[in-house]
Amino acid sequence: ARERYVAARPKSAAAHARARAVLPGGNTRSVLFYTPFPTAMAKGEGCWLEDIDGHRYLDLIGEFTAGLFGHSNPRIQAVLQATIANGLNLTAVGENEAKLGEILCARFPSLERVRFTNSGTEANLMALAAARAHTGKSKILGFYGGYHGGAMTFAGGGSPVNAPYPVILAQYNDIEGTVAMIRENAADLAAVILEPMMGGGGCIPATRDFLATMRAEATAAGAVLIFDEVMTSRHTAGGLQRLHGVTPDLTTLGKYMAGGMSFGAFGGKAEVMSVFDAYREGSMPHSGTFNNNVLSMAAGTVAMGELFRDEEADALRARGEALRAALNQVCARHGVAMQFTGIGSMMQPHFRTGPIIRPYASTPAEDALRELFFLDLMAAGIYTARRGMVALTLPVGDAEAARYVAAVEEFCEARKPLLA
Ligand code: PMP
Numbered sequence: 001a002r003e004r005y006v007a008a009r010p011k012s013a014a015a016h017a018r019a020r021a022v023l024p025g026g027n028t029r030s031v032l033f034y035t036p037f038p039t040a041m042a043k044g045e046g047c048w049l050e051d052i053d054g055h056r057y058l059d060l061i062g063e064f065t066a067g068l069f070g071h072s073n074p075r076i077q078a079v080l081q082a083t084i085a086n087g088l089n090l091t092a093v094g095e096n097e098a099k100l101g102e103i104l105c106a107r108f109p110s111l112e113r114v115r116f117t118n119s120g121t122e123a124n125l126m127a128l129a130a131a132r133a134h135t136g137k138s139k140i141l142g143f144y145g146g147y148h149g150g151a152m153t154f155a156g157g158g159s160p161v162n163a164p165y166p167v168i169l170a171q172y173n174d175i176e177g178t179v180a181m182i183r184e185n186a187a188d189l190a191a192v193i194l195e196p197m198m199g200g201g202g203c204i205p206a207t208r209d210f211l212a213t214m215r216a217e218a219t220a221a222g223a224v225l226i227f228d229e230v231m232t233s234r235h236t237a238g239g240l241q242r243l244h245g246v247t248p249d250l251t252t253l254g255k256y257m258a259g260g261m262s263f264g265a266f267g268g269k270a271e272v273m274s275v276f277d278a279y280r281e282g283s284m285p286h287s288g289t290f291n292n293n294v295l296s297m298a299a300g301t302v303a304m305g306e307l308f309r310d311e312e313a314d315a316l317r318a319r320g321e322a323l324r325a326a327l328n329q330v331c332a333r334h335g336v337a338m339q340f341t342g343i344g345s346m347m348q349p350h351f352r353t354g355p356i357i358r359p360y361a362s363t364p365a366e367d368a369l370r371e372l373f374f375l376d377l378m379a380a381g382i383y384t385a386r387r388g389m390v391a392l393t394l395p396v397g398d399a400e401a402a403r404y405v406a407a408v409e410e411f412c413e414a415r416k417p418l419l420a
Contacts, residue, residue, distance in 0.1 A: 120254030121149025145359025
């Protein structure tokens with residue numbers, strides 16, 4: 001499978017060799033690195049991609065959820081072109097940032113006030129800074145396998161935590177252990193941060209009980225509860241917090257919300273967010289040249305105000321649920337050690353049976369299967385994350401979803417001996 005991958009991609013191989021001379025590892029996004037070399041894409045349309053060697057792929061990763069609207073949504077292209085015509089970099093506030101703020105605050109239960117950033121990473125960093133300033137405490141409680149951006153990757157297995165604040169880590173969905181840790185650290189604990197479904201950690205949902213317990217315990221400990229909904233916000237028009245009926249103090253957002261332009265946001269209780277209120281003496285500064293860049297703000301008002309509302313979010317979640325059910329039926333019918341976890345339009349294959357409630361260290365056999373699955377999908381013209389994650393985009397229809405189900409069926413048949 002590897003030889004076939006390499007032989008079909010001479011231009012991607014050359015591009016990678018050239019990139020390695022100036023970029024460590026050959027790129028600037030760790031998630032896009034894989035051996036023997038990553039496929040370089042040339043262009044996209046709707047839910048289709050074309051690589052620089054001329055192969056076409058069904059795009060089932062959609063920029064890790066940021067590409068929700070597809071590659072060529074006409075409404076988004078039009079608003080971007082109209083915005084460009086009025087000039088970039090105006091060094092001023094505009095009208096769209098308040099409009100986008102109104103849209104988001106009306107939809108997310110926890111958002112009374114919101115601020116914009118360039119990325120989800122920054123949104124999380126600023127949310128944690130706000131929590132520390134608000135509480136006057138220092139520590140952050142996160143979860144093994146949690147991903148909160150390039151500066152906050154809480155890898156498991158004792159590998160380093162690259163966060164700028166003192167962090168303690170608990171096990172996801174472990175109510176008893178986490179409660180004990182929160183109580184022990186209450187005096188120093190500024191924030192508890194978690195994704196209400198782990199995305200990068202393997203599309204593993206938190207139970208509602210776990211989220212509700214975190215809510216109660218954070219309050220009791222005088223800590224700020226932060227939901228990182230950078231990925232999961234797509235599951236309803238008001239995020240997973242709305243689906244579960246559990247409201248955090250702060251929420252962080254990002255990805256698709258600016259129609260595919262770079263974006264991040266954080267917000268929540270007015271009382272906590274007031275640390276940034278410039279009318280207040282000693283308020284915390286939060287600058288950023290591109291925080292309110294005109295392209296993200298204009299595309300965001302259209303994307304969130306017109307293109308992705310309750311109806312679209314609910315339909316997308318239903319389509320994802322149906323796809324995951326179909327995939328798991330295929331796995332069950334073949335009796336293979338393979339399953340898909342997730343919620344709605346986000347899902348992840350795992351090469352093991354039994355319930356998966358938190359990230360785990362995969363075995364070498366699982367790693368080998370993951371690579372083989374990816375290579376087989378690439379050969380079938382289907383592009384997913386290297387780790388297998390799927391994030392549906394709005395242009396993906398029933399026929400495209402069926403293509404993926406057929407490819408999984410094919411994989412189960414062809415690789416059955418390896419999937420015992
Ligand atoms: N939080 C979560 C849950 C994410 O999945 C990501 C990005 N994959 C981030 C934060 C960081 O967002 P960004 O890549 O925009 O910095």
